[in-house]
Amino acid sequence: ILNVEQSPQSLHVQEGDSTNFTCSFPSSNFYALHWYRWETAKSPEALFVMTLNGDEKKKGRISATLNTKEGYSYLYIKGSQPEDSATYLCASGSNDYKLSFGAGTTVTVRA
Amino acid sequence: DTAVSQTPKYLVTQMGNDKSIKCEQNLGHDTMYWYKQDSKKFLKIMFSYNNKELIINETVPNRFSPKSPDKAHLNLHINSLELGDSAVYFCASSQGSGASGGTQYFGPGTRLLVL
Numbered sequence: 102i103l104n105v106e107q108s109p110q111s112l113h114v115q116e117g118d119s120t121n122f123t124c125s126f127p128s129s130n131f132y133a134l135h136w137y138r139w140e141t142a143k144s145p146e147a148l149f150v151m152t153l154n155g156d157e158k159k160k161g162r163i164s165a166t167l168n169t170k171e172g173y174s175y176l177y178i179k180g181s182q183p184e185d186s187a188t189y190l191c192a193s194g195s196n197d198y199k200l201s202f203g204a205g206t207t208v209t210v211r212a
Numbered sequence: 213d214t215a216v217s218q219t220p221k222y223l224v225t226q227m228g229n230d231k232s233i234k235c236e237q238n239l240g241h242d243t244m245y246w247y248k249q250d251s252k253k254f255l256k257i258m259f260s261y262n263n264k265e266l267i268i269n270e271t272v273p274n275r276f277s278p279k280s281p282d283k284a285h286l287n288l289h290i291n292s293l294e295l296g297d298s299a300v301y302f303c304a305s306s307q308g309s310g311a312s313g314g315t316q317y318f319g320p321g322t323r324l325l326v327l
Contacts, residue, residue, distance in 0.1 A: 133313040144216075144302060144318035145255070152313050190255070194311025198267050202255040 105193050107203035114181045115211050121177040122206040124191030128172035133194040136165050136176055139205065140187045148176075148189075181210045215239050218303050218319040225293055226327055232289045233322045235303030243267075243309060244286035245316065246278060249300040261286055262309070293326045300324070 105126045114120045126134065133152045137145040149158040154169040162179045178185050188205040195201075216237045225231055237244065245268075246258040259278040260268035266278070275291040286305075290297060300321045306314035 132311050135315070144320050145316075147315045147317065150313050150315050188253075192255075194309070194313070196311070198260060198262075198309045198311045199257055200311050200316065201257075204252065204254055 105191060105201045105203040107189075107191055107206050109206060110204065111207040111209070113209045113211060114178075116181060116183060118181055119177065119179045120181060120208065121175050122189065122208075124174045124176070124193075124203055126172050126174075126191075126193035126201075127195075128169055130195040131169050131172070131193065132196060134167055134169075134174050135192040135194070135200065136174070137190040137192065138187050139190055145190055176206075178208070181208070183210045183212055186210045216303060216305055216317050216319040218301075218322050220322060221320060222323050222325075224325045224327065227293055227295060229293050230289070230291045231293060231324075232287055233301055233303075233324075234285070234287045235319055236285050237303075237305040237317070237319075238284065239305055239307075239317060241305040241307045241314075241317075242283055243306045243314065244280065244283075245304040245306075246286065246288050247302040247304065248272075249302065249321070251299075255302065259286075259288075260309075267309075295326050298324055298326045 136148040139145040151167040156167040188207045190205045192200045192202045243262045245260045261280040264280045303319040304316040306316045308314035
């Protein structure tokens with residue numbers, strides 16, 4: 102099982118401010134990096150899948166970058182809104198079919 | 213239309229019982245998964261099936277047995293339930309392996325409480 106780490110574990114951000122957080126993963130045997138958004142009492146919802154070094158993906162105010170050589174991905178939230186409050190999970194896939202999840206970064210947006 | 217559905221959503225049962233959780237996906241995906249959300253909120257893979265063939269079988273007690281009657285269904289049967297089995301179990305599906313880039317779609321989860 103890959104060691105996928107996310108930091109910080111939680112963060113608070115004022116409405117309107119931008120924020121970002123990290124996912125680190127082993128760079129060897131890397132296949133794909135996923136980001137999910139997980140609201141309380143719901144199921145994880147896919148945000149992005151990235152496979153190539155240098156990939157950048159964007160969905161509204163949320164974007165992500167990928168560095169496979171050094172084994173990290175950043176997720177950015179621009180102009181945070183209360184509805185962005187959720188736990189953001191990253192997961193890394195390797196060549197053994199397994200997707201290993203990090204513990205998540207819980208974002209709380211204060212109005 | 214619900215893409216990935218699980219039944220039941222809540223399951224309260226006594227220790228020692230046998231229970232099943234069902235999962236169905238209507239996305240036409242070829243790969244399905246069972247995850248357990250542990251006490252620290254980690255999602256841990258238990259099993260994965262590709263075209264009804266078992267491809268991931270993590271170290272879980274053999275009291276847990278998955279069954280895939282067809283590509284759209286992956287059920288989880290648990291024998292002799294123990295207190296430590298209490299958790300939220302998520303089913304997911306993807307086209308191709310999630311590890312290689314197939315986006316996984318998750319069901320709503322089944323909250324199992326063993327008394």
